[in-house]
Amino acid sequence: MIKIIFNYDENRILKRFEFSGHAGREPAGENVTCAAVSALALTFSRSLVGLLKIKLSGEIKAGEIRLTLDEIAPEVRKDLSLLTSSLRLGLDSINEKYGNTIQIIENNNSGR
Numbered sequence: 001m002i003k004i005i006f007n008y009d010e011n012r013i014l015k016r017f018e019f020s021g022h023a024g025r026e027p028a029g030e031n032v033t034c035a036a037v038s039a040l041a042l043t044f045s046r047s048l049v050g051l052l053k054i055k056l057s058g059e060i061k062a063g064e065i066r067l068t069l070d071e072i073a074p075e076v077r078k079d080l081s082l083l084t085s086s087l088r089l090g091l092d093s094i095n096e097k098y099g100n101t102i103q104i105i106e107n108n109n110s111g112r
Contacts, residue, residue, distance in 0.1 A: 002037055002102045004091065006084070010109045013077055014084050016058075019065040033098045037091065041065050044087045052076045052083070 007016040019041045022034055045067060048054045054076065058067035072080060088104070095102045 002034065003105070004037075004102060005105045005107065007107045008109070011077075012081070012108065013072060014069060014080060016068045017065070018067075020063065022063065033094060033101050036094050037102065040087055040090045040094075044083060047083055048080070052079055054080070 002019065002021045005016075005018040006014060009015050019037065022031065042060075042065075045056065045060065045065065048069065049056060054072055055070040056067045057070055059065075060067070069080075091102055091104060095104075
């Protein structure tokens with residue numbers, strides 16, 4: 001199972017996210033669900049940096065993404081929420097199509 005954790009602040013602004021695990025249906029590197037989730041996760045991460053100019057800290061490595069959003073400017077918060085909602089829509093669509101192979105955990109006011 002792919003596990004995704006979203007940590008939000010008290011205003012429901014994303015502060016940290018983590019992707020880990022494997023859908024387990026085919027070998028690593030051959031699974032359409034894993035490929036789709038990886039594409040969404042990497043596009044989301046790159047969009048935060050490239051489009052919204054949000055600095056990220058953490059790591060991206062094979063099978064894992066653990067990133068914290070540093071210094072979110074007030075003027076990009078609405079766009080950040082829209083991108084986050086778009087990511088969730090994509091993840092939910094994958095889960096519907098490929099049989100709930102993604103576990104999504106949302107934590108509010110996490111302090112992380």
